[in-house]
Amino acid sequence: MDQNSLPPIQTTARDDAVLKALVGFVRAEALQPGERLPTERILAERLKVSRNTVREALTRWEGLGLVERRQGSGTYLKAAVSPDMLHMPLTLAGGNDFTSLMHTLEIRRALEAEAAALCAERASPADIAEIKRKLDIMEQAFRTRDGMSSEEDWEFHQAVYRVSGNPLFEQIIAAMHELFHRFWEHPLGVRDFGHASFPYHRTIYECIAARDPQGARAEALKLIATVEDDLKRGAAKLKLSSQT
Amino acid sequence: MDQNSLPPIQTTARDDAVLKALVGFVRAEALQPGERLPTERILAERLKVSRNTVREALTRWEGLGLVERRQGSGTYLKAAVSPDMLHMPLTLAGGNDFTSLMHTLEIRRALEAEAAALCAERASPADIAEIKRKLDIMEQAFRTRDGMSSEEDWEFHQAVYRVSGNPLFEQIIAAMHELFHRFWEHPLGVRDFGHASFPYHRTIYECIAARDPQGARAEALKLIATVEDDLKRGAAKLKLSSQT
DNA sequence: ATGCAGAAATTGGTTGGACCATTGGACCAC
DNA sequence: GTGGTCCAATGGTCCAACCAATTTCTGCAT
Numbered sequence A, B: 001m002d003q004n005s006l007p008p009i010q011t012t013a014r015d016d017a018v019l020k021a022l023v024g025f026v027r028a029e030a031l032q033p034g035e036r037l038p039t040e041r042i043l044a045e046r047l048k049v050s051r052n053t054v055r056e057a058l059t060r061w062e063g064l065g066l067v068e069r070r071q072g073s074g075t076y077l078k079a080a081v082s083p084d085m086l087h088m089p090l091t092l093a094g095g096n097d098f099t100s101l102m103h104t105l106e107i108r109r110a111l112e113a114e115a116a117a118l119c120a121e122r123a124s125p126a127d128i129a130e131i132k133r134k135l136d137i138m139e140q141a142f143r144t145r146d147g148m149s150s151e152e153d154w155e156f157h158q159a160v161y162r163v164s165g166n167p168l169f170e171q172i173i174a175a176m177h178e179l180f181h182r183f184w185e186h187p188l189g190v191r192d193f194g195h196a197s198f199p200y201h202r203t204i205y206e207c208i209a210a211r212d213p214q215g216a217r218a219e220a221l222k223l224i225a226t227v228e229d230d231l232k233r234g235a236a237k238l239k240l241s242s243q244t
Numbered sequence C: 001a002t003g004c005a006g007a008a009a010t011t012g013g014t015t016g017g018a019c020c021a022t023t024g025g026a027c028c029a030c
Numbered sequence D: 001g002t003g004g005t006c007c008a009a010t011g012g013t014c015c016a017a018c019c020a021a022t023t024t025c026t027g028c029a030t
Helices: A014-029 A040-046 A051-063 A098-122 A125-145 A150-163 A167-185 A195-209 A213-241 B014-029 B040-047 B051-063 B098-122 B125-145 B150-163 B167-185 B195-209 B213-241
Strands: A067-070 A074-077 A085-093 B067-070 B074-077 B085-093
Touching (some): A014 A051, A040 A051, A051 A067, A051 B051, A085 A098, A098 A125, A098 A167, A098 A213, A098 B098, A098 B167, A125 A150, A125 A195, A150 A195, A167 B098, B014 B040, B051 B067, B098 B125, B098 B167, B098 B213, B125 B150, B150 B167, B195 B213
Antiparallel strands (some): B067 B074
């Protein structure tokens, strides 16, 4: 028996229905992020549902960062919504510890390599020019400040993700990038963090320009490897200093 | 249950406080994923808050995938919790169209290969035995039903992700797995969807057991390639049938 | 008219109590 | 055993208040 031929039946799903209705409302009214949506009391009345149910639904959206509630003021849209959104709640144990950061780097290694390869396959001449532009900006920032600039560096990588043609790359890595940012604000003592990764940005670009997916993948892996190395050195230093 | 591990809470920001108290409780009682936590009514009474507040807090945890509620049964822990967790809710504009599914497959290809390789590096003998167990179950289900069973198949892959030592693999792919499930509910006419991927489960296992990361990566890539192929065939059929 | 302090209305947050729907176990007849 | 029936426990929903933060309105002093 194919067990897919007997899917579980769906009997009640009030708050899900509320969210679905709300998606429809937002689209019908063409609400933009920042605008206020109806009060809980009005939603409850219009949807013929108790205010509690409305609140449970909105709590879910708030947890997903789609909406922001301000007591006494109202509930405001925080991001665009679409009928079939894919929710991906990621939870990391421990904020700044070495292990969590290594985990994010393992994910980034996988995605960065794939994105670079796809990018090399699909980049149009205009795309290549755009990536080159970001590369130049980054390299100049590096020279004038004699150090990696996380801002310009990030712009370069974003351009690569975008050209890969798959928006998921940018969105997933962007979420983890925030985590890394916190880490960079509190440097672990590795003064030249990211220094070693610098040359690989150009080699990645060159492979993309040459339409060499395998080469781009290899260079991306080398880049991540340098970051992992920096991280390990930082962790070693930290361990040392904490023994004082 | 130690009654002192659930002291009443005091401050405003009730539901946040409830979650904090709940984290303490889970740690104090050393609750493992799968175990049941106190009923909403008991939590409300012990924490001296209303049941609605407890529910809002649990709704947030449910949205983060930390907890699962089953009406008539109870609320069950779904993942380990720690005081300083970092939540990263990521919502992607997805869809059921061919392009979106190909995008998720590109992500899965990158992560599946990396996870298989890491798994081959890190698996302990016990881990390998566990993966073999899942493989046997899946293979038997395949033979008795003469077709891929998405349930047992998924269990096998989950075991690999888990052994990789990086919980992010499982979390990210699990979210996308749901998207694929939606897709399977509306089959595109490819009757033996996933059939071709069957043999690669065993080859992946063999590479892991042999501690061969590169081999495991290669076999994982082959597996995803078969799924991509199935998807393309389904899309072609759909296009044909929509021309009637 | 203008400015501003205080009252009033609005809105999300919380409470307590009630009832419904599902689950799972106990018990029973066959 | 198998299949029913009942029942207590539990999450899901509802209602009607009240609390707390915010916004808006009002009216008085200038």
